[in-house]
Amino acid sequence: MSSAICEDTIVAIATAIVPQQGSIGIVRLSGARSLPIAQALFVTKASWLSHHVLYGHIVHPHTGETLDEVLVLFMKGPRSYTKEDVIEFHCHGGIIPVQQVLQLCLDLGARLANPGEFTMRAFLNGRLDLTQAESVAELVGARSSLASKMALAGLEGKLSRPIESIRSICLDILAEVESRIDFEDDLPPLDEQQIKDQLAQALLVVKQILSTAQQGELLRQGLKVAILGRPNVGKSSLLNAWSRSDRAIVTDLPGTTRDIVESHLVVGGIPVEVLDTAGIRETIDQVERLGVIRSQQAAQKADLVLFTIDAQSGWTNEDESIYRQIKKFPLILVINKIDIACPNYQIGLPVVSKIVKTAAAKQEGIEDLERAILDYIELDSLTANNLEIAINQRQSASLTSAQIALEQVQKTIQNQLPLDFWTIDLRIAISALGEITGEEVSEALLERIFSRFCIGK
Numbered sequence: 001m002s003s004a005i006c007e008d009t010i011v012a013i014a015t016a017i018v019p020q021q022g023s024i025g026i027v028r029l030s031g032a033r034s035l036p037i038a039q040a041l042f043v044t045k046a047s048w049l050s051h052h053v054l055y056g057h058i059v060h061p062h063t064g065e066t067l068d069e070v071l072v073l074f075m076k077g078p079r080s081y082t083k084e085d086v087i088e089f090h091c092h093g094g095i096i097p098v099q100q101v102l103q104l105c106l107d108l109g110a111r112l113a114n115p116g117e118f119t120m121r122a123f124l125n126g127r128l129d130l131t132q133a134e135s136v137a138e139l140v141g142a143r144s145s146l147a148s149k150m151a152l153a154g155l156e157g158k159l160s161r162p163i164e165s166i167r168s169i170c171l172d173i174l175a176e177v178e179s180r181i182d183f184e185d186d187l188p189p190l191d192e193q194q195i196k197d198q199l200a201q202a203l204l205v206v207k208q209i210l211s212t213a214q215q216g217e218l219l220r221q222g223l224k225v226a227i228l229g230r231p232n233v234g235k236s237s238l239l240n241a242w243s244r245s246d247r248a249i250v251t252d253l254p255g256t257t258r259d260i261v262e263s264h265l266v267v268g269g270i271p272v273e274v275l276d277t278a279g280i281r282e283t284i285d286q287v288e289r290l291g292v293i294r295s296q297q298a299a300q301k302a303d304l305v306l307f308t309i310d311a312q313s314g315w316t317n318e319d320e321s322i323y324r325q326i327k328k329f330p331l332i333l334v335i336n337k338i339d340i341a342c343p344n345y346q347i348g349l350p351v352v353s354k355i356v357k358t359a360a361a362k363q364e365g366i367e368d369l370e371r372a373i374l375d376y377i378e379l380d381s382l383t384a385n386n387l388e389i390a391i392n393q394r395q396s397a398s399l400t401s402a403q404i405a406l407e408q409v410q411k412t413i414q415n416q417l418p419l420d421f422w423t424i425d426l427r428i429a430i431s432a433l434g435e436i437t438g439e440e441v442s443e444a445l446l447e448r449i450f451s452r453f454c455i456g457k
Contacts, residue, residue, distance in 0.1 A: 009033040010113035010121075011105040013098050014088070014456035025098035028456060029087040029110060030118055035074065037108045038087040041101070042072050050076035058089070058101055061108070068097045082118055083125035116453025120446065123438060130438030130449070131160045134392060137453050138220065146269025147219040153388045159395070160437050162209065166202045166402075167433040173198060174426045177419050192413065199410055206403045209391060216390030218377060222271030225373070226302035227334075228326060230318045233310040234336040237360035239263055239276040242369070268374045275302065304376060305331040306369075311341035311357075315348035323350055332372050336360055394449070398435040405429035 009031025017025055029037060039048070044056030054074065058067045071090040080086040091097040106112065114120075116137070123133045135154030142148035153159070173195055180190050227235045243263040263274045305326055309319050332354040335345070339359035349355075354372045358365030391399065405428040412421045434440030 007032075009037065009110045010117055011102060011110040012113035012118070012456040013102055014118075015093075015098075017093070017095055017098060023093045025091045025093045026456075027089040027091065027098055027101045027105065028118065029089075029105060030080075030082045030084050030113075030121060031110070032085065033109055034085040034087045035076075037105055037110055038072060038074070038089075040108055041104050042070070042089070044072070048074055050074055051079065058091070058097075058104070060104070067100050067104075068092055070101075078125075078127075081127065082121040083127045084121065113455060114450075115455050116450030116457060119453060119457055120450045123446075129157075129160045130441060131163070131395065131436060132157060133438075134394075134449065135159075136457065138392075140454065140457060141220075143222060143264075143271035144219065144266045144269050147271070150216070150219055150388070150390045159209070159389045159391065162205055163399075163433055163436050166205055167430055167437075167439070169198050169202050170406075170426055170430045170433065174423060174430065177422050177426070181419050181423075190419075196410070196413060199406055199413075203403065203406050203410075206399060206406065209389070210396060210399050210403065212390045213393075213396040215377075216392055216396075218270050219390050220392065222273055223267075223304065223373070223377065224273045224275070224302045225304045225306060226275045226277055227306045227308055228277055228322065229308035229334075230310075230316070230322060233308050233313075234360045235308050236276055238306075238308060238334065238336060238358060239274060241358075241360040241363040242274065242366055244363075267370045270374075270377065272373070300329075303330065304373065305329045306334050307331045308334040308336050310337050311335050311345040312337045314342050314345040320348070330376065332356055332369070332376065334358055334369065339364065395436050398432045402429045402432040405432065 009029060011027065011029045014026040014028040015024065035048070040061050041058050042054070042056050043059045044054050046052070046054045046056070048054070052074070054072045056072065057069055059065065060067060068091050070092075073088040073090065075081075075086040075088075077084040077086070089098075089101050091101055119128070119133050119136050122128045123130060128136070132155050135151045139148060139151035139155060142151055176190060176195070180187060227238060229235055243265055263276070265272045265274060307323065307326060309315065327350070331352065333349070333352045333356070335341075335355065335357045337359060338357040339362055354376065356365060356369045356372050358369060405425040408425040409422055409429070412425065431440050435445075
């Protein structure tokens with residue numbers, strides 16, 4: 001990687017700015033000119049000591065006008081996030097103070113930072129590896145406490161350490177094999193069994209880490225759940241009971257819900273977007289018909305459908321018609337109003353893998369519903385191996401390549417092929433593992449990764 005990216009000084013607003021709501025706004029500088037720029041703007045009686053909080057005022061360097069009362073934190077490199085000199089101006093919240101400080105920094109020679117550029121510099125300067133850098137973005141964007149926990153584990157190196165260990169094993173094996181190719185007559189025979197054992201152990205760890213990929217995707221993207229059914233079966237009541245709010249209007253009139261009502265919940269640490277849809281039925285009402293069409297579209301896009309029926313009415317022809325349309329989707333059958341169920345409500349029920357009984361009006365059965373959803377996504381496998389991590393799609397792709405290469409090395413040894421063949425797949429595995437931590441990574445890949453970060457991070 002070129003070091004040119006780190007030669008200039010960058011600046012950005014490091015906090016979300018919401019008018020009349022933010023109490024503090026932070027402007028961050030990083031680079032060789034951070035301290036001179038700060039000293040040109042900030043007037044204080046305190047000494048400029050690293051890692052001390054300084055009190056003073058932002059003063060326009062040309063007009064002498066006082067613009068804000070601020071705190072400044074100076075972190076001299078390499079004891080900083082980027083390993084460069086870093087300055088943070090802690091201004092009063094709101095748009096005007098931080099924009100004024102940002103503009104003055106730009107006027108004095110700083111450059112506006114690109115998305116993720118502070119963290120990219122931390123990576124390029126050896127402060128973080130690539131898995132840790134990605135974990136920073138995941139921690140900022142975490143939508144549940146479990147997602148936050150997994151991101152923090154990645155930031156602490158709980159993913160990079162086993163990856164580096166496996167890569168080190170592969171490098172040692174490659175060195176042993178290549179030394180036998182070049183100096184076979186001068187060295188003792190290769191311990192083939194030891195190499196087999198090392199490969200088997202490396203593959204075991206690779207497969208354990210790969211097993212977290214699906215759950216990692218769930219933690220980052222969440223689960224989309226659509227509540228479907230005919231009108232007046234209690235879909236909106238179910239959403240309200242589940243979200244513990246009055247998100248949806250509930251009446252005894254069929255067709256009350258005309259559009260999709262969304263609610264964002266967390267179930268077992270997994271972010272869940274719940275869609276309460278319009279009741280599906282034949283209707284001449286144009287607006288309601290549009291709602292029915294959107295309900296059908298929601299079922300197609302959802303990861304899971306909660307097909308809800310009314311235990312008071314039992315299984316009806318309308319339920320049967322809807323079921324024929326959606327039975328191809330992953331679904332849980334929710335039998336609502338179980339507290340006022342008719343004696344024969346189970347007659348005609350289809351055979352489905354999961355059935356949950358609820359009384360949404362009394363907020364009963366919600367825990368059973370959540371348990372059924374967690375069973376569907378097999379959440380327990382997330383912590384089964386005690387790795388405390390969950391890999392992303394990029395890491396999964398590279399790790400899969402490493403797994404295939406290591407398995408090919410095993411086949412090569414088993415087929416007693418020459419040592420030269422061993423080295424081919426060992427190099428592929430080493431390269432794939434290096435992509436995960438950033439030991440071997442292209443500039444284009446780095447730009448793609450860090451472009452997803454927010455500006456200021």
